[in-house]
Structure formats: C-alpha cells, structure tokens
Amino acid sequence: MAGxxxxxxxxxxxxxxxxxxRKLKYIxxxxxxxxxxxxxxxxxxxxxxxxxxxxxxxAVVMAEVLKVATCxxxxxxxxxxxxxxxxxxxxxxxVLQYQDTLKLAVPSLIYTLQNNLQYVAxxxxxxxxxxxxxxxxxxxxxxxxxxxxxxSLSRVQWVSLLLLFAGVAVVQVQQEGKKEAAVADAxxxxxxxxxxxxxxxxxxxxxxGVYFERILKGSSASVWMRNVQxxxxxxxxxxxxxxxxxxxxxAERGFLFGYTGMVWCVIFNQAFGGLxxxxxxxxxxxxxxxxxxxxSIIVSTVMSVYLFGFHVDLLFTAGAGLVIGAVYxxxxxxxxxxxxxxxxxxxxxxxxxxxxxxxGEMEVFLPKSVLVK
Numbered sequence: 172m173a174g175x176x177x178x179x180x181x182x183x184x185x186x187x188x189x190x191x192x193r194k195l196k197y198i199x200x201x202x203x204x205x206x207x208x209x210x211x212x213x214x215x216x217x218x219x220x221x222x223x224x225x226x227x228x229x230a231v232v233m234a235e236v237l238k239v240a241t242c243x244x245x246x247x248x249x250x251x252x253x254x255x256x257x258x259x260x261x262x263x264x265x266v267l268q269y270q271d272t273l274k275l276a277v278p279s280l281i282y283t284l285q286n287n288l289q290y291v292a293x294x295x296x297x298x299x300x301x302x303x304x305x306x307x308x309x310x311x312x313x314x315x316x317x318x319x320x321x322x323s324l325s326r327v328q329w330v331s332l333l334l335l336f337a338g339v340a341v342v343q344v345q346q347e348g349k350k351e352a353a354v355a356d357a358x359x360x361x362x363x364x365x366x367x368x369x370x371x372x373x374x375x376x377x378x379x380g381v382y383f384e385r386i387l388k389g390s391s392a393s394v395w396m397r398n399v400q401x402x403x404x405x406x407x408x409x410x411x412x413x414x415x416x417x418x419x420x421x422a423e424r425g426f427l428f429g430y431t432g433m434v435w436c437v438i439f440n441q442a443f444g445g446l447x448x449x450x451x452x453x454x455x456x457x458x459x460x461x462x463x464x465x466x467s468i469i470v471s472t473v474m475s476v477y478l479f480g481f482h483v484d485l486l487f488t489a490g491a492g493l494v495i496g497a498v499y500x501x502x503x504x505x506x507x508x509x510x511x512x513x514x515x516x517x518x519x520x521x522x523x524x525x526x527x528x529x530x531g532e533m534e535v536f537l538p539k540s541v542l543v544k
Contacts, residue, residue, distance in 0.1 A: 295365025311377025
C-alpha cells in the first residue's frame with residue numbers, strides 16, 4: 172500500500188510538468204508567430220503611409236543601440252548590479268580579448284547590411300510576397316552548411332528545398348504577371364528593387380549564420396556578451412551606412428525625423444523581438460519552429476488582404492502552399508543515425524544551439540535580422 176501510494180504521488184509532478192511543458196510550447200508557438208508576422212506587417216505599414224518618412228538607416232542604428240543597452244543591463248543583473256565588476260568584465264571581454272571580438276566584425280557587417288536591405292525589400296514588396304520569398308534563407312543556409320561545415324541533408328530535406336524553390340518561383344511568376352496594383356501604381360515602389368534586396372538578404376542571412384557557427388564553435392562567452400560585441404560593431408557600421416546614404420538629409424532634418432508612435436513600435440519590435448524569441452525558443456523544437464514559420468506566412472497573407480488590399484489568387488495560393496509544406500518538411504527530424512541537420516533560423520529570430528567542438532551545446536546567438544525568425 173505504501174509503495175503504491177508513493178508511486179502515485181510520484182506520478183503527480185511528472186504529469187503536471189508535462190502539462191506545463193505543453194503550455195509553454197503553445198506560448199512559444201504564439202510568440203514566434205506574432206514576432207514573425209507583426210514585424211513585417213508593421214514595417215510595410217509605416218513605409219506605405221503618406222507623409223514624411225523616417226530614415227530606415229537611423230531605425231537600424233536605434234534598434235542596435237536599444238539591443239546593446241538591454242544586453243548590458245542583463246549582464247549587469249547577472250553580476251548582481253556590481254557596477255565595477257561589470258565594467259571590468261566588459262573591458263576584458265570586449266577590449267583585452269580583442270581577437271575574439273574582431274571575429275564578430277564580419278557577421279556584424281553582414282547583419283547590418285541585411286537589416287537595411289530588409290527595409291528596402293519590405294518597402295517595395297507586398298508583405299505576403301516578402302514573407303514567402305524570404306524563406307529562401309532556408310535554402311541558402313542549407314547550401315552554405317553543406318559547403319562550409321560539411322553537413323549532410325536527408326533526402327526529405329533535399330526534396331523540401333526543391334519544393335521551396337519551386338514555391339517561391341511560382342509566387343514570383345504570379346507577381347510578375349499580375350503586378351499587384353498597389354505596387355504597380357505607386358511611383359515610389361519598385362518590385363524589382365525589392366526582389367533583388369530580399370534575394371541578397373537571403374544570401375547574406377545564410378552565409379552569416381553558417382560563418383557565425385563556424386568561427387564561434389567552442390566559445391564560452393554568454394549570449395548576452397556576444398550580442399554586446401555584435402552591437403558595438405553593428406552600431407558603428409550602422410552609423411557609417413547612415414552617413415553614407417542619408418548623411419546630408421539627417422544633418423538637415425535630424426536623426427529622429429519622421430518618427431511616430433508606430434515607428435517606435437517597429438524599432439522596439441525589431442530590437443526586443445529577437446531577445447524575447449531567444450528566451451522562449453528553448454521550449455520549441457524544430458518542428459514547432461517550422462510550423463510557426465508556416466503559420467506566420469498564413470497570418471501575413473490574411474492580414475495583407477485586410478490592411479493593404481492584397482489579392483490572393485490560385486497561383487499565389489499554390490506557391491505559398493509549396494513553401495509552407497517545404498518549411499514543415501525541412502524541420503522534420505532525421506531518421507535515427509543521421510547527422511544533425513542545419514538549422515535554417517540563423518537570422519530570424521530563433522536558432523538551435525550549435526554544437527561546440529567538445530560536443531556540448533553552445534549558447535544560442537540572437538538573430539540580428541528582422542525575421543525570426
């Protein structure tokens with residue numbers, strides 16, 4: 172009797188823990204979907220409003236500054252608000268270990284370029300079209316992983332990549348044939364410019380994610396410290412890009428020209444969305460992340476119909492369906508005995524921890540791109 176009672180008592184925490192984990196997975200799914208869809212829709216919205224437009228280069232810099240400030244605050248809290256100890260830790264991590272810091276210059280440059288390109292792409296493409304086309308980052312990440320890290324893909328993953336490419340191609344044929352009225356009629360929007368921007372962004376996302384994993388294997392630095400190092404370069408490079416592209420206009424009108432409440436929401440979403448996703452992603456496996464990405468495409472498409480008058484026809488539905496199916500297929504685990512598959516979510520908002528040289532997991536590195544992605 173005593174043994175039976177103890178076994179029943181032992182089942183309670185396990186059952187409650189299972190229910191808690193299930194709830195956390197659903198919460199993680201909701202966060203990933205909202206982050207993926209809301210940022211794209213909000214950027215598209217603020218970039219198509221009439222009136223004065225903010226400088227996208229300044230928005231990229233502001234997001235970097237907010238992200239660095241947040242990570243510094245977290246580092247300070249980890250040091251139990253010991254300011255002197257925190258300052259010495261930062262000096263040692265960023266300045267004294269300068270060789271380690273310099274490793275992040277290349278990915279930071281790529282991420283800064285990528286963030287600016289995504290503003291260009293979303294300003295010139297319908298939100299739903301951008302969301303579908305941007306999934307090409309899965310293809311580029313997979314190819315760079317095979318070439319640079321010698322990773323292997325399963326047959327299902329290769330098939331999913333072919334379906335992904337086919338789906339994106341179908342969507343582009345549909346857009347080229349119909350030329351959505353909102354884009355074709357607007358003199359300040361150029362579909363081809365947006366398409367080139369999103370393709371370059373996908374290439375940079377794939378390369379940066381794989382390069383990041385390769386150079387940082389075996390690193391013991393925390394995720395927050397890595398993002399401080401990235402942010403230092405990102406802010407400096409962002410300011411350089413702003414001076415190069417909008418220097419005269421910013422000097423004349425001001426850094427915060429055109430900033431409205433909605434613009435601030437976009438910047439806060441971009442700065443803190445990735446941090447939030449990094450917190451919840453440990454409760455989400457690859458399948459859940461793939462489902463979240465697929466569902467966010469549906470959400471973006473539906474909201475685009477109501478917000479921007481986007482027209483969904485049979486061809487777009489077929490192309491988007493292929494992409495959604497491909498994303499889900501790619502996220503499926505390999506058969507037992509297979510090698511680990513590359514995680515496509517390098518500059519989205521969420522990533523699986525890459526493996527260290529010793530076989531242990533490295534900490535998750537926060538994505539610098541607009542999507543989670």
